[in-house]
Amino acid sequence: MTTLAAATTRADDASDKAGVKLTPKRRNVFSLLLASATPLSAYELAEQCKEQFGQSIPPMSIYRMLDFLTENNLAHKLSSANKFISCAHSTCNHKHQVPQFLICEQCHQVKEIGIQKEIFAALRVSVEQAGFVLTQSQLELKCLCTDCAQATPN
Numbered sequence: 252m253t254t255l256a257a258a259t260t261r262a263d264d265a266s267d268k269a270g271v272k273l274t275p276k277r278r279n280v281f282s283l284l285l286a287s288a289t290p291l292s293a294y295e296l297a298e299q300c301k302e303q304f305g306q307s308i309p310p311m312s313i314y315r316m317l318d319f320l321t322e323n324n325l326a327h328k329l330s331s332a333n334k335f336i337s338c339a340h341s342t343c344n345h346k347h348q349v350p351q352f353l354i355c356e357q358c359h360q361v362k363e364i365g366i367q368k369e370i371f372a373a374l375r376v377s378v379e380q381a382g383f384v385l386t387q388s389q390l391e392l393k394c395l396c397t398d399c400a401q402a403t404p405n
Contacts, residue, residue: 258285258325258337265323279304280316281337284326289359290334293317329354329361331391339363351390357399366390 262281266273273281283299284291291299293313300306300313317335320326326335329352336352340363348365355361371388378385395403 255282255285262320262323262325265325266319269319269323271319276300276306276308276312277316277319279306280313281320281325284320284335284337287336290329290332290336290361292332292334296335327352327363327389329391330387330389331393336361336363349388349390351392353392353394353396355396355399356393357395357403360396362396 258281259278262278263273266277279300280296283296283303293310296313296317297308297310300308317326317328320337321328321335324338324340326337327350328335331354338350348367349371351364351366353362353364375385
């Protein structure tokens with residue numbers, strides 16, 4: 252089974268569990284996220300839907316589709332950029348670590364990696380000891396990918 256087929260099957264399963272239909276438009280938005288090497292905004296997705304599928308979809312409708320995808324762990328919102336990426340684990344069904352996103356400041360490539368639960372638990376304790384309550388577990392780290400780091404003079 253191809254990666255796209257496996258991801259689409261998982262999206263179908265998520266739709267069934269949520270009691271909603273994975274409409275052709277939702278499927279198209281999901282496939283655009285899967286195919287993209289960089290995160291996309293709702294406006295960029297609306298433009299790509301028009302270019303690739305001949306569908307004119309208002310950005311507000313795209314946002315609702317993205318809400319469905321994020322709620323069902325098929326996509327992630329990168330809060331720092333207000334853009335979305337497909338979940339790196341959208342083709343499997345097992346539990347994963349807390350997601351952490353490494354974002355290249357130059358080429359905007361994003362890599363999703365997991366944080367061990369023990370490390371995250373220690374972070375939560377540090378936050379609580381400082382008198383705060385953690386409200387979001389997602390971490391977004393600004394980095395340079397290997398290619399951009401090698402191309403950048405010291």
